[in-house]
Amino acid sequence: MRGVTVHRPAPDGGPPRAVLDAVDADVPVPGTTVLWGPSGAGKTTLLRLLDRLDVPDEGVVRYRGTPLDDLDPLALRREVGMVFQRPTPFAGTVRDNLRVAAPDAGDDRFTDLLTRVSLPTDVLDRDADTLSGGELQRMCLARTLVVEPRVLLLDEPTSALDAEPTRTFERTVADLAAAGLTVVWVSHDAAQVRRVADRVLEVAEGRVRPRGAQDLEELEDQA
Numbered sequence: 001m002r003g004v005t006v007h008r009p010a011p012d013g014g015p016p017r018a019v020l021d022a023v024d025a026d027v028p029v030p031g032t033t034v035l036w037g038p039s040g041a042g043k044t045t046l047l048r049l050l051d052r053l054d055v056p057d058e059g060v061v062r063y064r065g066t067p068l069d070d071l072d073p074l075a076l077r078r079e080v081g082m083v084f085q086r087p088t089p090f091a092g093t094v095r096d097n098l099r100v101a102a103p104d105a106g107d108d109r110f111t112d113l114l115t116r117v118s119l120p121t122d123v124l125d126r127d128a129d130t131l132s133g134g135e136l137q138r139m140c141l142a143r144t145l146v147v148e149p150r151v152l153l154l155d156e157p158t159s160a161l162d163a164e165p166t167r168t169f170e171r172t173v174a175d176l177a178a179a180g181l182t183v184v185w186v187s188h189d190a191a192q193v194r195r196v197a198d199r200v201l202e203v204a205e206g207r208v209r210p211r212g213a214q215d216l217e218e219l220e221d222q223a
Contacts, residue, residue: 001023001024001025001026001049001056001059001060001061001062002024002059002060002062003022003023003024003058003059003060004020004022004023004024004025004049004056004058004059004060004061005018005020005021005022005023005056005057005058005059006018006019006020006042006045006049006054006056006057007019007057008045018206019041019042019045019206020042020045020046020056020203020206020208021206021207022058022059023046023059023206023207023208024208025046025201025208027050027151027182027184028199029150029151029182030177030180030181030182030183031177031182031183031198031199032173032174032177032183032184032185032196032197032198032199033182033183033184033185033197033198033199033200033201034184034185034186034187034193034196034197034199034200034201035047035184035185035186035187035201035203035208036187036188036190036193036197036200036201036202036203036211037188037202037203037204038188038204039188041203041204041205042203042206043186043188043203044085044155044156044186046186046203046208047082047153047155047184047186049061050063050080050151050153050184051076051077051080051082051153052068052071052073052076052077053082055068055069063076063079063080063151078147078149079149079150079151080149080150080151080153081144081145081147081149081151081152081153082144082152082153082154082155083137083140083141083144083152083153083154083155083157084140084155084157085155085156085157085159085160086160087133087136087137087139087140088140089128089129089131089136089139089140090128091128091129092127092128093124093125093126093127093128094110094114094123094124094125094126094128094131094139095107095110095124095125096128097128097139097143098110098113098139098142098143098146100143101143101144101146101147102146102147105146107124109146110124110142110146111124113142113145113146114142116142116145116172116175116176117138117139117141117142117145117172118138118168118171118172119135119138119139119142123135123139132165133160133161133162133165134161134162134164134165134166134168134169135165137157137158137161137165137169138168138169138172141157141169141172141173145176149181150181150182151181151182151183151184152173152176152181152182152183152184153183153184154173154183154184154185154186155186156186156187156188157169157185158170158192159189166192170192170195170196173185173196174196177198185197200212200215
């Protein structure tokens with residue numbers, strides 16, 4: 001993205017403020033890039049720009065060199081999948097949820113996906129609303145992966161999970177990134193950044209700047 005500015009209404013009713021201000025940033029491929037910074041810094045806004053769920057007031061966002069404005073949104077979202085902070089199951093079984101994204105896929109495809117996200121294959125016939133929080137988030141991850149995106153966007157996907165399901169989710173995503181998937185992960189948890197990041201973009205005060213590996217210890221100190 002180049003020269004990206006996004007304004008949001010001020011909480012006190014004053015003039016809109018720039019959540020992102022003339023931001024230039026690149027996401028290398030593959031691997032895991034973490035957008036790190038305090039709550040309200042614009043991390044989620046930046047992530048949503050990458051999937052065209054938000055559009056900038058100024059500047060341009062490109063995917064593989066093409067401005068997002070020139071791409072069909074549905075086609076883009078098959079290439080750039082997103083998992084949100086709160087799991088969003090649909091009514092029905094896990095199989096029903098996976099079929100929402102891929103109506104023509106069969107159980108062989110679904111069981112392979114469940115294995116990739118560290119879920120037992122027998123959950124296919126369970127109602128989605130009976131899954132634990134960690135299981136539900138991994139089901140949502142599988143639902144996103146069923147269309148085989150090139151890029152995976154994660155908006156604080158473990159913020160509501162306990163330590164064990166958080167580590168399971170992190171290991172799952174690490175395996176996906178190692179297999180060639182490009183991951184952009186929003187987190188304000190400095191310890192998590194140290195565990196999952198190949199590279200870090202710090203988002204603060206409307207700006208984005210790279211942080212090197214030598215900065216990761218500092219990030220953990222700020223946790």
